[in-house]
Amino acid sequence: xxxxxxxxxxxxxxxxxxxxxxxxxxxxxxxxxxxxxxxxxxxxxxxxxxxxxxxxxxxxxxxxxxxxxxxxxxxxxxxxxxxxxxxxxxxxxxxxxxxxxxxxxxxxxxxxxxxxxxxxxxxxxxxxxxxxxxxxxxxxxxxxxxxxxxxxxxxxxxxxxxxxxxxxxxxxxxxxxxxxxxxxxxxxxxxxxxxxxxxxxxxxxxxxxxxxxxxxxxxxxxxxxxxxxxxxxxxxxxxxxxxxxxxxxxxxxxxxxxxxxxxxxxxxx
Amino acid sequence: xxxxxxxxxxxxxxxxxxxxxxxxxxxxxxxxxxxxxxxxxxxxxxxxxxxxxxxxxxxxxxxxxxxxxxxxxxxxxxxxxxxxxxxxxxxxxxxxxxxxxxxxxxxxxxxxxxxxxxxxxxxxxxxxxxxxxxxxxxxxxxxxxxxxxxxxxxxxxxxxxxxxxxxxxxxxxxxxxxxxxxxxxxxxxxxxxxxxxxxxxxxxxxxxxxxxxxxxxxxxxxxxxxxxxxxxxxxxxxxxxxxxxxxxxxxxxxxxxxxxxxxxxxxxxxxxxxxxxxxxxxxxxxxxxxxxxxxx
Numbered sequence: 001x002x003x004x005x006x007x008x009x010x011x012x013x014x015x016x017x018x019x020x021x022x023x024x025x026x027x028x029x030x031x032x033x034x035x036x037x038x039x040x041x042x043x044x045x046x047x048x049x050x051x052x053x054x055x056x057x058x059x060x061x062x063x064x065x066x067x068x069x070x071x072x073x074x075x076x077x078x079x080x081x082x083x084x085x086x087x088x089x090x091x092x093x094x095x096x097x098x099x100x101x102x103x104x105x106x107x108x109x110x111x112x113x114x115x116x117x118x119x120x121x122x123x124x125x126x127x128x129x130x131x132x133x134x135x136x137x138x139x140x141x142x143x144x145x146x147x148x149x150x151x152x153x154x155x156x157x158x159x160x161x162x163x164x165x166x167x168x169x170x171x172x173x174x175x176x177x178x179x180x181x182x183x184x185x186x187x188x189x190x191x192x193x194x195x196x197x198x199x200x201x202x203x204x205x206x207x208x209x210x211x212x213x214x215x216x217x218x219x220x221x222x223x224x225x226x227x228x229x230x231x232x233x234x235x236x237x238x239x240x241x242x243x244x245x246x247x248x249x250x251x252x253x254x255x256x257x258x259x260x261x262x263x264x265x266x267x268x269x
Numbered sequence: 270x271x272x273x274x275x276x277x278x279x280x281x282x283x284x285x286x287x288x289x290x291x292x293x294x295x296x297x298x299x300x301x302x303x304x305x306x307x308x309x310x311x312x313x314x315x316x317x318x319x320x321x322x323x324x325x326x327x328x329x330x331x332x333x334x335x336x337x338x339x340x341x342x343x344x345x346x347x348x349x350x351x352x353x354x355x356x357x358x359x360x361x362x363x364x365x366x367x368x369x370x371x372x373x374x375x376x377x378x379x380x381x382x383x384x385x386x387x388x389x390x391x392x393x394x395x396x397x398x399x400x401x402x403x404x405x406x407x408x409x410x411x412x413x414x415x416x417x418x419x420x421x422x423x424x425x426x427x428x429x430x431x432x433x434x435x436x437x438x439x440x441x442x443x444x445x446x447x448x449x450x451x452x453x454x455x456x457x458x459x460x461x462x463x464x465x466x467x468x469x470x471x472x473x474x475x476x477x478x479x480x481x482x483x484x485x486x487x488x489x490x491x492x493x494x495x496x497x498x499x500x501x502x503x504x505x506x507x508x509x510x511x512x513x514x515x516x517x518x519x520x521x522x523x524x525x526x527x528x529x530x531x532x533x534x535x536x537x538x539x540x541x542x543x544x545x546x547x548x549x550x551x552x553x554x555x556x557x558x559x560x561x562x563x564x565x
Binding site for chain 1: 282283285286287289290291293294296297298299300301302304305308362365366368372373376379380382383385386387388389390391393394395397398403404408437440494497498500501504505519520523524527528533536537540541543544547548551
């Protein structure tokens with residue numbers, strides 16, 4: 001019994017900031033500043049309505065940008081890192097071992113180290129301040145993580161399966177996509193979820209690569225609206241809530257795979 | 270018709286399976302690192318041409334630059350707090366929640382939710398909460414504290430407030446990893462220890478804790494790397510302040526120097542040094558923790 005009480009108490013203290021967001025999304029704008037911690041009574045949808053119908057369409061524009069960037073990045077990342085991960089896991093050559101290490105080192109590179117030259121690279125290729133530029137950057141920056149997850153899982157797939165399919169006359173591409181890839185579903189799920197959440201929530205890279213023009217994503221949109229509309233806290237809270245909703249739904253739908261992916265890495269080290 | 274094809278990959282195989290991924294990685298990660306190193310040996314500033322080669326002058330300058338040394342100190346303190354606190358509290362919460370039942374399941378979700386929130390959202394919520402006239406200080410005033418602390422406006426305090434916010438967000442990650450680790454502890458071992466007369470503390474120290482070594486490795490390395498590149502929180506919560514750089518991390522300084530002040534050469538030297546520090550510290554810590562795993 002005491003264990004339950006302690007757990008409940010610790011959880012409640014921890015929950016306070018989350019409560020603050022939820023309560024203020026549905027509270028009248030003038031009450032947010034006055035009594036931020038009170039219950040939203042009577043609840044109102046005015047804040048959400050205000051964000052959805054802003055004349056400059058900030059929410060819809062940044063939502064569209066975030067969806068395009070996140071979906072394209074994770075699709076390309078899944079294809080490229082699954083194939084590269086498979087290749088590296090199956091290869092026995094020395095140079096591929098080195099390549100694996102070079103890729104894994106990428107897991108710890110802070111984005112600040114590469115952002116300055118990246119803007120020059122993108123400017124030269126006319127991809128600066130464009131969605132394709134940001135997507136390409138995401139793919140390059142997160143490929144190590146995808147390879148790390150996929151190559152770990154490929155080692156769990158018996159090589160005999162592939163040999164049998166090759167003997168039956170299938171091409172390597174066919175064998176990979178028809179036989180191996182379906183067996184990697186847990187890896188695919190965790191790559192999609194992790195990278196989906198990271199790229200959706202990313203702040204620094206879209207801030208710098210997309211620049212200050214119309215090209216905001218949902219997080220940079222929140223950041224800019226807090227500067228411009230300091231007075232209208234209701235809108236800021238509603239925007240944060242709406243920006244989080246897709247990730248939350250995505251996460252709740254795939255929760256099991258998420259935790260499995262997280263801990264699969266932990267146990268394999 | 271089935272002629273036997275080699276099962277192990279050949280170089281031709283690399284062209285289709287490996288090359289696309291490697292190519293993007295080279296273009297967007299490896300090449301930029303080399304370019305960064307190149308810039309760091311110059312006085313490159315896009316608004317003040319011409320570019321001149323200055324050798325290692327930028328690096329030499331860094332070690333006498335008080336702003337950079339302050340950022341190094343800020344980053345070190347932040348990293349120590351962010352590696353230690355969520356690890357300790359996360360283990361505690363995981364031990365508390367390591368039970369079956371709807372309540373414990375619901376609480377797991379509560380602790381994990383901040384992990385999937387954007388750091389921008391977390392930063393904005395907490396800066397409201399910790400504002401000088403925010404709910405926390407209003408509560409303290411109601412309790413009779415006349416001058417509640419300026420959590421984010423006091424230069425001596427702001428760094429610790431920012432660190433606490435990062436810890437709050439990372440706690441759920443540690444909880445989930447430790448919970449998974451606890452599931453791997455065989456009940457028979459714990460029972461055997463109990464029969465041998467070991468109390469709860471002794472059982473934890475002798476059985477549970479050593480078996481959690483892989484969990485400790487993953488949380489520590491992830492926390493270490495993410496603490497080192499802390500930028501979002503600093504940018505959104507304090508913009509480096511209050512005062513002159515009370516919360517400015519190296520990650521923050523690199524981008525300020527490179528993009529706002531346009532000292533690209535100097536910022537690149539800072540970035541390269543930062544990468545070197547991350548690489549060395551991570552490798553040392555990882556090796557130490559791994560050895561601990563093997564020993565058991």
